[in-house]
Amino acid sequence: MELRAKLLHITAGGRRIAVINDETANTLGVHSGDRIKISTGKTEAIAIANIAVHFPKNRIDLYEEIAENLNVKEDEKVDVQLAQLPESLIHVRAKLRGERLREHEIENIVKDVVERHLSEVEIAAFLTALNVYGLSAGESEAMSRAMVKTGKTLDFGEPPILDKHSIGGIPGDKTSILVVPIIAAAGFTIPKTSSRAVTSPAGTADRVETLCPVNLTINEIEKVVNKTNGCLVWGGSLELAPADDLFIQVEYPLGIDPLLLPSIMSKKKAIGATHVVIDIPTGSGAKIKTMTQAYLLASDFVDLGKRLGLTIQCALTFGEQPLGCAVGPALEAREALMALTGNGQQDLLDKATSLAGVLFEMVGIENGRRKAAAILDSGKAEEKLREIIGAQGGDAKIKPEDIPIGEKIAEVKAKQSGKVLFVSCEAVAQIAREAGAPKEKGAGVLLKAKLGDSVRAGSVLLEVYAERDGKLACALELAEQLQPIVLSRKAEEHMLLDQVPARVERDKAFVLER
């Protein structure tokens, strides 16, 4: 059917959408959400049809993406037909029925996700089905490979290429800022790409950005790594696994994370990593609550790694409270810098040297942890971080006090004396976000007491930092409501954990970090 094309000059958020009138749709046999094939004579492309009622009959309106794809001009005549279903949709429907998908079927789906041939509705259904049914090991592998294949890959030269990754969930986990320079200082290549926070108060990219630029191009990254052995950059613009970004966009509102493993592993493979330590924080404050769950997840990681040709070691780490004292990009960067100069929180130093140690032992160095500690103590790790900061375009001489933090500060004090019995990761993260993190880099929380510490009534439990008064006030109110730090004279005095029905209905917090 011939229609006249009108260009809307509006983005459809990446989707290929065209608008036709309901009579036209009827004639073509098209329902809302169906695909139509639009041909100009020189080009043809598939778009999803939106059906409008009060709309001229001989017209088809094109959003930016499809108009560009077709290279069509205003008022140009185009031919429009009902299009065949993409093969990938057949496979999506199979997964909805619970069927296991084969490698080429998964590749087909991932390819069509990247090329925007599958609608958000179809992707949502697919991810929901995966969330319920789970992925088999084979499907995980196929998914990872497909994500790598449909994105760019980086080449950092001779193996081994080391990397570290955390499944996240612990506020204040600034470990990478120590691990990377430790490993790089020992002469190993560790090209760390990180993400920005999605639901947490700070992602590694947010933290490092307070020290130096992180939005480097592939060429710039290669230069930094050639020069220093390492880097701490933002992976978001490198198109390493574009399918993953599209999946995350749909997962986010749904609060599900069925592709955790392929998502992480595909990015590691895309940067050419050969040896990776995966940090799995385990405990009541973490994503993974029990050691049993952790062992299951860890063995899935190791297995997937084998299938993809990566050597994986999983580190199951303490996950009962935030790491270190600082939560929020700038506060955490300061804390990391201080840790490298000999002023570190014990848990942060212990975790960083443990993880670096695991990596060392993966490449044949005995007593890995001791070696890591030595590099740290000698000042070589600090030196290397400064080298990386400089190479990435920052000031290599930067001091902690040079990093701007929020000027609106408030204290939350202990209402009684006692020992710190419980520090809620969820609550601390929420308060830091309410204060403005990560968008306002200087915002966040500084814990003044950790598990097991003794505090006197009236002493400061935590400080809230914000860049704006309004946010400070909201964060304080939240802190009052959530009571993130629980004190007690004795553990036996806090036997009642909660009751049902609860007094206030609260949504389970969803943590979507990579």
Add this chain to the structure above:
Amino acid sequence: MELRAKLLHITAGGRRIAVINDETANTLGVHSGDRIKISTGKTEAIAIANIAVHFPKNRIDLYEEIAENLNVKEDEKVDVQLAQLPESLIHVRAKLRGERLREHEIENIVKDVVERHLSEVEIAAFLTALNVYGLSAGESEAMSRAMVKTGKTLDFGEPPILDKHSIGGIPGDKTSILVVPIIAAAGFTIPKTSSRAVTSPAGTADRVETLCPVNLTINEIEKVVNKTNGCLVWGGSLELAPADDLFIQVEYPLGIDPLLLPSIMSKKKAIGATHVVIDIPTGSGAKIKTMTQAYLLASDFVDLGKRLGLTIQCALTFGEQPLGCAVGPALEAREALMALTGNGQQDLLDKATSLAGVLFEMVGIENGRRKAAAILDSGKAEEKLREIIGAQGGDAKIKPEDIPIGEKIAEVKAKQSGKVLFVSCEAVAQIAREAGAPKEKGAGVLLKAKLGDSVRAGSVLLEVYAERDGKLACALELAEQLQPIVLSRKAEEHMLLDQVPARVERDKAFVLER
């Protein structure tokens, strides 16, 4: 944050969508797909945010639906904030985790679906989860009640109010056109609302529309039923269960049907039905393949009916081949009219009198089937149908030959002699659709042989009717490829049913009928 509103004057297909620039989104803490609250000072409403990159900073573009909702003018200043998640989304996420939902939670979801507060992505995820987990009896009831509550209800006066409904799947199932006049002629109220075909060659509304108007308003329907006891109208514009229509829009591209029961039962309750016969065609050509499945489904229907205050009888009917010979709106309407005047196909007459008989026995009339047959044979059913046709605005004197059928006709002949061993419902439906049904009302298929019939080589197996040459050609080609009628001298000569891998990859047909 204050932004200037621009009216796009484009529909978003019913959705409330607004477009903002990525910097604005960043500042507000909004991600793509997040909700924003837009306030004009006099009104406020929630919209889903689409984020555009090359877009003016201080602007927010509004699609038609949200612009109307806000009653906002071009260039008016509006306040935009990140909105709280709707409570229904919390419940949707709970269902994604496999949790059972309570009545008020389901009502909350259905309400937000109707008011467009849930996005298509969220609805897709919800339906997929339901498809995998299934609904409990309580959830089915809650869903049905919520669908009724969020739509209009009709009142046809004193009980009993009778109704008939098929779960569909059998091409040519024109039974309602006989059942309704039989029941109405006996003095019972049977206000039948039907849908148009979604994936089949004809829905009852499509068939009846070739006899008389079906798009009646509520007032007009009440007049028809008052006058004749019955009606055969299209339910689509009556807003009986708007949630259902929205769910179907999402289910359709995904090929799933998790809400079959609440979908059907909510509409029955909305029209005030008290006694309903549910036709469950069972067999290799039907949706329900085995008697075991049929019994399970039937008892779910009966149970749901009890919970909703309806008396349900399920009729498990023969589902191995199309019903009667005609498939396609006009062809079927002719066949129905001829059946009422004494020229009916045996299977059609038998099924119609059986179903009408079940309804009679539900309201205390013994030997229901015999009574139904008597009404049919006496000509009273024909008289009543003509009365209904006249009352709905059609020509009460209409004759079968008055109904236009496709003028492009082609025959498919038998390549050998033998007995009809197999008639494929799926294939026949596909051929009829390829020929143009249901949009082209005169298009379809006339079967010239049914199961068990003996045919000679060269005799006509089926006739294909189309309104356009191109469609006739495509339908014929499909008939050649699909071979809907399988002949054999003896059943034992067709032992090989299929092989794997198949020679041609075919998608499983999806039947979404009500």
